[in-house]
Amino acid sequence: MVDQQHLKPLAEDGFFSDDRGSRVPPAHTVARGQLRDDEQFYTGKIGSDLAATFPMPVTRELLNRGRERFDIYCAVCHGYTGNGDGMIVQRGFPQPPSFHEQRLRDAPIGHFVDVITNGYGVMYSYASRVAPEDRWAIAAYIRALQLSQHAPASDADPATWQNGRARPPGAPKSDSPRNSDGRPSGRPLPPSTND
């Protein structure tokens, strides 16, 4: 009863010589409903070119999802604002470039999806950890981060200024709001006026 004749996920089993209970699917296996026929959506590329457009509408839900996923999977190295100063970098991991440098501000959106999918330099692929929809959500949020660091003060709604959410030009840079343990608080993005 307590230990029945079935295997739990990833459990060890001696039936095969590698002791794995869960089998690795043979190469080129396509799981039901997972045929990757939408090239742009799954690779971030159209032909050999990086896609410059999103395969889905960019909504606030997508951005919020992107922020949540970015904070989980990317911020550890890239930092919560995308400056490349995440905790793992502070622990000695090679510093990634800032998302706010011109090269990456000019990069087509498909670049970020491609890098998440296939890795880049010392960064491993995140294909097994971040689902394809989420890669686009993260890419969209990276764009939002890039905008946030280059937005002119005139873009800010005066009411927002008074709430203290935007900092006036020249004020010291502050990171996004945090809980006491340094994780970002789960607050949604402030409403934007130009989307």
Next chain:
Amino acid sequence: MHSRSDAADMGQLFRKRANAIARLTVVGIPLIIIGVSGCFYAFARSSFWTKVDAPVEQPVPFSHKHHVGDDGIDCRYCHTSVENSAFAGVPPTETCMTCHSQIWKDAPVLQPVRDSWQTGAPIKWVRVHDLPDYVYFDHSIHVNKGVGCATCHGQVNEMPLTFKTQELYMRWCLNCHRHPQQFLRPKSEVVSMDYRAPSDQLTLGQRLLKQNNVHTAGLTDCYTCHR
């Protein structure tokens, strides 16, 4: 055939001390039953049996305290399937190597990780929480309805080696299934390790029951957990 002395012996089948033995039995047997069950009960609840608070030896001394507490890595960075599957997911060696191909890359303590990466043989992590096989449990439904990781797994961010903080008995499951409003958190706080329930938890809990669409009616049905 029968002599007189035989008949006299028949009359004294029970000697006088039999009375004392009978009284002792009437009192003693229940006492023994209570005592033995008490011992079993105490044993079943002891950490020797439940393994509560007993750190589990692993092939690599992985520290949640370091990775979660000191580095602030989100639970879902490694346990990727916790939000959409029954199984939270034990990370593949690739996840370890994402960082440890660059940092601590020569540390002897990580040799099993590098061996696994080179040979493709999985690291044989030892399961810490093992529910009986007759229990159906799904991580995703709990996480999506607002049960915090720490509610069941404790302050993982303070564990150098991981251990259970709950004995995982049915009465413990039922305690929450009967009164979920006492334990639910806002969804944004599910993975938080330093969330503390507010003083008006019951009000919040009642609101979260509605907000997260928790069907309380079926929560204690047998087939909810035994199917």
